[in-house]
Amino acid sequence: MRVVLAEDLYLLRSGLERLLEAHGFNVIAAVDNAADLLTALVDEKPDVAIVDVRLPPTFTDEGLRAAIEGRRQVPGLPVLVLSQYVEQLYARELLADQAGAVGYLLKDRVFNDDQFTDAIRAVAGGGTVMDPEVIAKLMTRRQRDEPVTRLSAREREVLDLMAEGRSNSAIAQRLFISEKAVGKHSTSIFAKLNLAPSEDDNRRVLAVLAYLNQ
Amino acid sequence: MSGMAFLGLLVVFTIFVLVAQRVVLRLWRRMREQGAGALAIRLHRPRDIRWGAALLPVTIGFLVLAGTYGITNVDGTGSGNLFSAKSIPGDLFYTLLVLAAVTLYTLVQPRRAGYLAAAGLAGIGAWVLFQALVFPHYAYDYEWYGWLRDQLYFPELVLVAAACLTGGFFLTRRTIVADVRARRSGLTAQVERLARTRADAVDSAAAELRRLERDLHDGAQARLVALGINLRTAEKLIEVSPTAAAALVADCRNTATLALSELRDLVRGIYPPVLADRGLGDAIRALALDCPVLTLTDIQLPGRPPAPVESAVYFAVAEALSNAAKHAEAKTILIRATHERGMLRVQIDDDGVGGADPASGTGLAGMEQRLGAFDGILAVSSPAGGPTIVVIEVPCALSSLKTSTS
Numbered sequence: 298m299r300v301v302l303a304e305d306l307y308l309l310r311s312g313l314e315r316l317l318e319a320h321g322f323n324v325i326a327a328v329d330n331a332a333d334l335l336t337a338l339v340d341e342k343p344d345v346a347i348v349d350v351r352l353p354p355t356f357t358d359e360g361l362r363a364a365i366e367g368r369r370q371v372p373g374l375p376v377l378v379l380s381q382y383v384e385q386l387y388a389r390e391l392l393a394d395q396a397g398a399v400g401y402l403l404k405d406r407v408f409n410d411d412q413f414t415d416a417i418r419a420v421a422g423g424g425t426v427m428d429p430e431v432i433a434k435l436m437t438r439r440q441r442d443e444p445v446t447r448l449s450a451r452e453r454e455v456l457d458l459m460a461e462g463r464s465n466s467a468i469a470q471r472l473f474i475s476e477k478a479v480g481k482h483s484t485s486i487f488a489k490l491n492l493a494p495s496e497d498d499n500r501r502v503l504a505v506l507a508y509l510n511q
Numbered sequence: 512m513s514g515m516a517f518l519g520l521l522v523v524f525t526i527f528v529l530v531a532q533r534v535v536l537r538l539w540r541r542m543r544e545q546g547a548g549a550l551a552i553r554l555h556r557p558r559d560i561r562w563g564a565a566l567l568p569v570t571i572g573f574l575v576l577a578g579t580y581g582i583t584n585v586d587g588t589g590s591g592n593l594f595s596a597k598s599i600p601g602d603l604f605y606t607l608l609v610l611a612a613v614t615l616y617t618l619v620q621p622r623r624a625g626y627l628a629a630a631g632l633a634g635i636g637a638w639v640l641f642q643a644l645v646f647p648h649y650a651y652d653y654e655w656y657g658w659l660r661d662q663l664y665f666p667e668l669v670l671v672a673a674a675c676l677t678g679g680f681f682l683t684r685r686t687i688v689a690d691v692r693a694r695r696s697g698l699t700a701q702v703e704r705l706a707r708t709r710a711d712a713v714d715s716a717a718a719e720l721r722r723l724e725r726d727l728h729d730g731a732q733a734r735l736v737a738l739g740i741n742l743r744t745a746e747k748l749i750e751v752s753p754t755a756a757a758a759l760v761a762d763c764r765n766t767a768t769l770a771l772s773e774l775r776d777l778v779r780g781i782y783p784p785v786l787a788d789r790g791l792g793d794a795i796r797a798l799a800l801d802c803p804v805l806t807l808t809d810i811q812l813p814g815r816p817p818a819p820v821e822s823a824v825y826f827a828v829a830e831a832l833s834n835a836a837k838h839a840e841a842k843t844i845l846i847r848a849t850h851e852r853g854m855l856r857v858q859i860d861d862d863g864v865g866g867a868d869p870a871s872g873t874g875l876a877g878m879e880q881r882l883g884a885f886d887g888i889l890a891v892s893s894p895a896g897g898p899t900i901v902v903i904e905v906p907c908a909l910s911s912l913k914t915s916t917s
Contacts, residue, residue, distance in 0.1 A: 350788075357788035382775050384785050385800040386793060405768050437803045 298421060301343040302327040303334040303360055304379075305352050313347065313407065320414045331359035338367035338374060345421040349404075350380040350387070361387055372396060377420045379404050385510075388431045392506055397499045400426035400462070419462060425502045426462035435460065435509040447489050455482040460505045464498050523608050530616055562686045563621030565628035570613045572635055572675075574606055625686035633679030636672045643668035704883075712884040715877065726777055734770035738763050786825050790815040794825050795846055795857070804836045804861075806844040814909030816855055820885050824857060824903055827878035827889055831859045831901040834874065839863025839899055850909055857903040865897035875901075 300322045304310040307329075314324050326337040330353045338346055346367070352359040364376045377400035378391060391399045400420040406428065407413050416426045436457065439445045448456065451472075458468045465483070469476040483501070487494045490508055495501045617624040741763050748756040778784065786794040792810045799806035815821065828846065835841045841863030848857045869875040869891045879889040887905030 351784075381771075382779065382784050384797050386785065386789075386797040389800075405771050408764050408768060434801055438800075438805075441803075 298322050298345065298418075299325045299341070299343045300417075301325060301334070301337045301341060301346040303329070303331075303337075303346070303352060303363070304349045305329045305356075309349075309404075316407070316410055317347075317414075317417075320410065322414075322417070330354065331363040334360065334363045335367055338363070339370050342371055342374065345375040345377060345417055347377050347379060347417065350378060358387070361390070365390060368394065368396070368399075373398055373423070375420045375423070376400070377402065377417055377426070379407070383428050383430050385431060385434055388427060389510060392425070392503075392510070395503060395507075397425050397503060398423045401431060402426065402428045403430060415467070416462075419464075424462055424464075424499050425506065427460060427506065429457070429461055432457055432460045432509075435506075439509055444490050448486060452482050452486050452489075455479060456486055456505065459483065459486075459502060460509060462502050519605055520608075523605065523612060526612050526616075530612065530619060534619055560617070560621045562628065562682065563617045563624035565682060566613055566617050566624040566631070567610065569628045569631040569635070570609065573631060574609065576635060576638070622686070622690065625682065629679055629682035629686050631679075632675050632682055636675030636677075636679055639668055639675060640672035643672060708880070708883040708886075711880040715880060723777065723781065726773075730773040730777070731770045734766050734773070738766050738770070741766070782822060783825065786821060791821045791824060792848065794821075795828055795848060798825075798829055798832055799844075799846060802832050802836055802844065804832075804841050804844050806832065806846060808846045808848075810846070810848040812848055812850055812855075812909065814850075814911050816850075816905070816907045816909055820855065820887070820905050820907045823878075823881045823885060823887070824855065824905060827875075827882060827903050828857055828859065830874045830878050831903075834867060835859070835861040835863055835899065839865065839867065839897065841899075853906055853908065855903075855905045855907050855909075859901040859903075861897070861899050863897050863899060864895075865893045865899050866895045867891055867893035867899050 298321075300317055302310065302313060302317070302324055304313060304327070310327055310329065314327055317324055325341055325343060326333075328334050328337055334346075334348065334352070337343070346364065348360045348364045350358055350360045352363070361378060364378055368374050368376060372394075373396045375398040376391075378387070379402055380387075381404055383401065383403055388401050391401055398420055400416055402413075402416060406416070419426050436445075436453075445453075454472060455468060458471060463471070465476050465479045469479045472479075484494060486492075487501075487504075492504050492508060495504060613624075741759050745756045745759040745763070748759065783794060783797075785797045789797075790812075792812045795810060796808050799808045816824070832844065832846075835844050839861050841861035843862050845860045846857065847860075848855075850856070867875075869879065869889070875889060875891060882889050882903065882905060885905050885907065887903065890902045890904075891899070892902075893899040
C-alpha cells in the first residue's frame with residue numbers, strides 16, 4: 298500500500314515511517330511541509346495519506362488545509378489526519394464533502410499500532426474513522442435529545458463505536474458479542490433515530506456522523 | 512476692487528478652504544471606519560456649542576472695532592480698511608462672508624471656536640485699553656481714531672475694556688482652563704485604573720504560572736519519571752522474565768498516553784490550539800460545538816484582534832458558556848461577535864434561569880479583571896428567572912486574516 302506521510306518533527310516522522318514499514322506499508326514520500334504535501338498528493342495519488350494538522354510555514358492548520366485542498370483536486374483521495382488535539386470543527390470540515398475515505402485521530406492512537414494500522418486500511422478502503430474523543434464530544438451534545446435517550450445502554454455503545462468508523466465485526470469483537478447481535482442493534486438504532494437503513498458499512502457511518510453532527 | 516478688499520477676500524477664502532478641507536478629511540476618515548453610518552449628522556453637545564457660539568458676537572465686535580478704528584486705514588478717509596470695498600453693499604458682502612465662515616467653524620469645531628472667542632474677547636479688551644491709556648489726550652485731534660473715540664471718554668473706554676477683559680477671562684476659564692483640567696483629571700483617573708489593572712494582570716499571571724508549575728510537576732513530569740523507572744526495570748527483566756517485561760512495557764505505553772492527555776488539557780488551558788490556528792471567530796465556533804447545550808453563533812469578524820486580547824476574550828466566552836451550561840439550565844445559547852468603530856463586542860445570551868452574580872463567583876470576576884488589562888469590560892444582566900445576557904467589549908484594532916483560506 299502506497300503511503301504519503303506529512304509530519305514536520307523529524308523524530309516523529311522517522312518513527313512513523315519505521316512503524317509503517319514494519320507493518321508492510323510502502324512510504325513513497327515523507328514530507329515536512331504543506332506545499333510538498335500538496336504536490337505529493339496530487340502527483341503521486343497515494344493509496345492513503347497520513348497528515349499532521351500542524352505544519353510549516355505557519356505552524357497552524359496548514360496540514361488540514363492541504364489535505365482538504367488535495368481532496369478537492371483529487372476527489373475521494375484517502376486522508377488520515379493526525380493531531381495532538383482534536384476539534385469537532387476540523388472533523389466537520391473533513392466530513393463536509395461526504396465522500397468518505399477520511400480519518401481524524403489523536404496522535405496518541407499511534408501507540409496502539411494494530412488499531413492504528415487498521416484505521417489506515419479502513420480509510421484507504423474508503424471508510425471513515427473518527428477519534429473516540431470527537432465522538433464523545435458529539436454524544437455529550439446529543440445525549441439530552443429525545444431520540445438518543447430512547448437508545449438502550451448497549452445500543453449507545455454500538456452507536457459510539459459505529460460513529461468511530463468501526464465495522465460490524467470490529468464492534469462485535471470489542472463488545473464480546475456476535476456479529477449478528479451487532480446487526481440487530483444497528484437496525485434498532487437506525488429505526489429509533491429515524492435514519493434510512495443501509496447495508497453498506499461506509500454509508501452507515503456517514504449517516505450516523507451526519508445525524509450526530511446536526 | 513481695492514488691494515485691501517482683494518486681500519480680505521483672500522483671507523476669507525483661505526479660511527473657507529481650510530475649514531472645508533478639515534470637514535471633508537474628517538468625514539472621509541469616519542466613512543472608512545464606519546461606512547455609510549458616518550453620513551449621519553453628529554450633533555455636538557449643547558454645552559460645547561454654547562461657548563463656541565460666543566465667537567459670533569466677538570467677531571462682530573472685532574469687525575465694528577476694525578471699522579471704527581480703521582486698523583488698516585490707508586487713505587485717511589476711513590474708506591480703505593480691511594473689510595471695505597468702497598461701497599456699503601461690498602462691506603456687507605464681506606462681513607456676511609466672514610460671519611458665515613465663523614458660524615460654519617463654530618458648528619464643526621465648537622470647542623476650538625470657544626478657545627478663539629476667549630482669546631478674541633481678551634484681545635479686544637487689551638486693544639481698547641491700550642487705545643484709552645496711550646492716546647487719551649489726542650482724542651479730538653486725530654480723525655482716524657474713529658467714531659467710537661469721538662463718542663466716548665476715557666472712563667467709558669476703560670469700562671468697555673474691563674468688560675471685555677472680564678468676559679475673556681470668564682470664557683477662558685469655561686473653555687480652555689476647563690478642558691485642560693478635564694483632560695488632566697481624565698489622565699489621572701486613567702493612570703489610576705491602569706495601575707490597578709496592571710497589578711491585577713501581574714497577580715493573575717503569577718497565580719496562573721504557579722498553577723501550571725504544580726500541574727506539570729504532579730502530572731506529566733511525575734509520569735515521565737515513572738516511565739523511566741518502569742523502562743529500566745523492563746530492561747532488566749527482559750532476559751529473566753520476558754512476560755513480566757512485556758506487561759511493564761505495555762504499562763509504560765499507558766503512562767505515556769496519560770501524560771500526553773494531561774499535557775493536552777494543560778495546553779488547552781494556556782493557549783487553545785484552535786485559537787492559535789484559526790483565530791477568535793473559529794475558536795468561538797469550536798467552543799459552541801463543544802458546548803453540551805445547543806449553541807448558535809453569529810460571528811462577523813473581518814480580521815483577528817491582537818493575540819492577548821483574543822485569548823482573554825476566548826476564555827471569558829468559555830467561562831460564560833460553561834456557566835450557562837452548568838448553572839443556568841439553558842436550552843439554547845446565542846453568541847454574537849462584531850467589531851465596529853474600533854470596539855470588539857461579544858454578546859452571549861441564554862434562555863436559562865438567570866440569577867448569575869458576577870460578584871459571587873470567582874470565574875467571571877477573574878475574566879473581568881483579565882479584560883480590564885486591555886480597557887475591556889464584561890457586563891452581566893441576569894435577573895432571577897432569566898434570561899442571562901453577558902456582554903464583553905474590548906477596544907482594539909483587527910489585523911487582516913491570512914489569505915490562505917480554503
